[in-house]
Amino acid sequence: MPDRTFHPDDRRTAVVKIFVHKPLEIDEPDWCAGHHGERAEYKVDISHDGPQHVISPGGRELFRAFFTQAPFSTHDRSIGLYVEVADLTGTRTPQEVEQLANDLESAAVRLRELGHELAAILAGSGR
Template structure:
C-alpha cells in the first residue's frame, strides 16, 4: 500500500524544515557612563530592545509631579540611535478653578525651566559625540 503522505519509502534521506528559533546567549555591549541600568527583569528579548537609560528626573514643582524625564539611547534601533530625552507627562486633565489654573500655569513654567536644563545636558552630550 502506498504511503498516504506521498513519501517515497525507498528514499532514506531525512526531510528538512527551516524554523525560526529564539536563541538566548549573553551579549556584551559598550555602556556609556550615564547608563544606570537595563530592564528590571534582566531579560532583553531582542537586540533592538536594548536601551541605555540614565537616571530618572522627577519634575515636581511645589510637590506636584508634572513630568518624569531621563536620557535614553537605543544603540541597536533600526530607526534612531542618537541619545534623546524621554519625557512622560502627568495627567493634568480635569476641570480647575481659576486659582488652580494659575497654580498649574506656574508649575508648567517651572517645569519648562527644568526641562530646558535637561535639554542643555542632552545638547552637551550630543556635542561631545557620545551617541
C-alpha cells in the first residue's frame, strides 16, 4: 500500500444521515381521526388512524379496533383494521363460559361490520 502524505489543505468528506426538522404536508383520508403525536422521526412512522371502537358486549371489553394506514410504509400501504384483543385469560364457571361465548358471538358481529366498512372504504378510495 503506498504511503500517503496529508497536506493541511487536503479535505475529506463524509455523508452523515441527519433528521430534517420541517413540516411535511400529507393528504388525510376522510376516515382519519388524527395522528398520535405531532412528530414522526421518519416518514415511515406516520400513520392515519380512525376512531377507536371499543367492542364490549355485556359491558365486558373484548376488543379495540380502528382503521389504520401507514402511507409511507415500505411494506403494505393499504388501509387495514387494527384489532387488539383484551386479556380473556381466566378460569370460569359453566355459566361464565356460556356468557363469554355469547359475548364473543356479539363481538364477532361488530368486527364483521367494521370489516364491511373497511371494504367500502377500500372500494371507494382505491388505496
